[in-house]
Amino acid sequence: MILAENLTIYYDNYKAVEDITFKLDSGETLLLLGPNGAGKTSLLRTIAGLHKSYEGKLLVFGKPPVEVKDLISYVPQSHSLNERVPLKAIEVVAMGALYKKGLIHFNIPKSILKEAEEALDFVGLGEIKNKRFAELSGGQKQRVLLARALVSKPQLLLLDEPLSALDPSARVEVVSVLAKIKREMGLTMIITTHDPNPLTEIGDKIMLINKRLIAFGAPEEVLRDEIITKVYGPLSKAVRVGKRMYCFIGDVHLHGRGEV
Numbered sequence: 001m002i003l004a005e006n007l008t009i010y011y012d013n014y015k016a017v018e019d020i021t022f023k024l025d026s027g028e029t030l031l032l033l034g035p036n037g038a039g040k041t042s043l044l045r046t047i048a049g050l051h052k053s054y055e056g057k058l059l060v061f062g063k064p065p066v067e068v069k070d071l072i073s074y075v076p077q078s079h080s081l082n083e084r085v086p087l088k089a090i091e092v093v094a095m096g097a098l099y100k101k102g103l104i105h106f107n108i109p110k111s112i113l114k115e116a117e118e119a120l121d122f123v124g125l126g127e128i129k130n131k132r133f134a135e136l137s138g139g140q141k142q143r144v145l146l147a148r149a150l151v152s153k154p155q156l157l158l159l160d161e162p163l164s165a166l167d168p169s170a171r172v173e174v175v176s177v178l179a180k181i182k183r184e185m186g187l188t189m190i191i192t193t194h195d196p197n198p199l200t201e202i203g204d205k206i207m208l209i210n211k212r213l214i215a216f217g218a219p220e221e222v223l224r225d226e227i228i229t230k231v232y233g234p235l236s237k238a239v240r241v242g243k244r245m246y247c248f249i250g251d252v253h254l255h256g257r258g259e260v
């Protein structure tokens with residue numbers, strides 16, 4: 001499904017990530033974890049076929065990513081919609097289908113509006129289809145962007161930090177939609193995140209990178225003290241709760257004169 005062997009990603013001569021090898025099976029969800037600047041976005045954009053400067057082997061559905069772009073939906077960390085343009089939620093979703101078909105329409109065809117409505121229903125927002133995108137809550141906006149990514153019926157969904165700007169209740173909303181996508185559509189997903197904990201219910205595999213591959217495997221193989229402390233320092237801790245693994249990442253907050 002996705003195969004990378006000794007993948008090194010470049011910006012001119014600069015190596016953003018080096019020597020990454022992994023394999024992801026169809027229907028699996030990968031949580032891509034690493035500190036700031038670790039290379040998560042670069043890896044995601046390369047798998048999406050958007051960044052083409054790399055060496056090594058990278059196959060998505062058995063082909064180089066640029067050849068299968070139509071099967072891939074990529075949701076960047078921040079959307080590029082101009083919120084001063086009064087677009088309705090349903091129009092934002094329909095744009096996902098229009099772009100994939102290479103069309104720019106001012107009158108959106110009925111067939112595409114219908115697909116957009118179905119995608120909005122799927123993410124639980126059918127009732128606000130005519131509301132302005134700019135007026136939605138953070139969680140609703142992220143769900144509209146997920147609907148926009150789904151409307152072109154991709155087989156691989158790539159999400160860059162989908163929870164980063166959200167408050168805890170909005171995170172729950174979005175995670176439950178991601179769980180539904182996994183359960184009902186069986187899509188393969190790669191989700192970059194600073195914090196895997198809200199996503200443990202859907203993460204089949206975890207990849208930890210920091211310019212290089214630190215670890216790849218099932219959550220219980222990767223979320224171990226001896227692995228996460230390599231990247232996040234000695235205050236990091238892996239914790240098992242029931243069947244799931246969680247981790248406290250060594251986010252050190254300094255107060256006053258420097259005491260932790």
Ligand SMILES: Nc1ncnc2c1ncn2[C@@H]1O[C@H](COP(=O)(O)OP(=O)(O)OP(=O)(O)O)[C@@H](O)[C@H]1O
Nearest residue numbers: 011014015016034035036037038039040041042043
């Ligand atoms: N367009 C670019 N041109 C040059 N260097 C870049 C470019 N984009 C990213 N980089 C560099 O590549 C490295 C990896 O960046 P990347 O954005 O992929 O990391 P990240 O893990 O997604 O970081 P963050 O969590 O902060 O978003 C960094 O050193 C960054 O400065």
